[in-house]
Amino acid sequence: MLAQAVRMVASAPSPESARESRGCSMSYPLFKVLHLLGVFLLFAALGAAVLRAYAAGHAPPRDRASKLAGITHGLALLILLVTGFGILGMLKLGVPGWAWAKLVVWLAMGALVVVIRRAPGAAGGLWWLLPALGLVAAWLAIYKPF
Numbered sequence: 001m002l003a004q005a006v007r008m009v010a011s012a013p014s015p016e017s018a019r020e021s022r023g024c025s026m027s028y029p030l031f032k033v034l035h036l037l038g039v040f041l042l043f044a045a046l047g048a049a050v051l052r053a054y055a056a057g058h059a060p061p062r063d064r065a066s067k068l069a070g071i072t073h074g075l076a077l078l079i080l081l082v083t084g085f086g087i088l089g090m091l092k093l094g095v096p097g098w099a100w101a102k103l104v105v106w107l108a109m110g111a112l113v114v115v116i117r118r119a120p121g122a123a124g125g126l127w128w129l130l131p132a133l134g135l136v137a138a139w140l141a142i143y144k145p146f
């Protein structure tokens with residue numbers, strides 16, 4: 001078991017060789033880290049909006065908190081789109097099927113703030129649906145199934 005683990009580590013490519021084998025520069029890991037920043041901001045903003053609606057039981061007031069969540073949500077969507085297409089360009093992948101599917105998830109993440117406002121009763125369900133959508137987005141990028 002230990003010998004197997006040592007063999008795996010020894011044969012694992014270094015970050016440099018992984019980058020070289022993908023034929024791209026330092027920007028690839030940077031864009032990936034920024035893409036993840038977009039993910040964190042997105043879930044912070046949507047989580048806050050959902051929880052406020054859930055606690056209030058009706059559309060929450062348009063106050064400082066909802067403004068902060070709104071700005072964070074918009075910024076997150078922008079970062080995700082720019083870095084997502086940036087990585088696609090760096091990897092010279094074109095726009096494969098899984099990237100179109102991610103774009104649909106992205107659109108859904110954008111539209112959900114309107115749903116949270118208009119149908120606050122759905123907030124309890126959205127609390128679980130949002131991470132499920134995030135899981136789909138991550139699965140699409142990592143497994144690239146089509």
Ligand code: HEM
Binds near residue numbers: 039080102103106
């Ligand atoms: C709903 C918003 C999105 C979420 C939650 C999301 C999430 C993720 C996650 C978790 C990863 C894996 C990062 C890693 O390998 O460590 C990833 C990678 C990636 N995403 Fe997104 N993403 C979103 C939107 C997008 C969009 C709109 C695009 C552009 C079409 C995109 C393109 C990519 C690409 C190209 C990668 C890297 C794949 C690779 O390195 O082989 N993502 N995304």
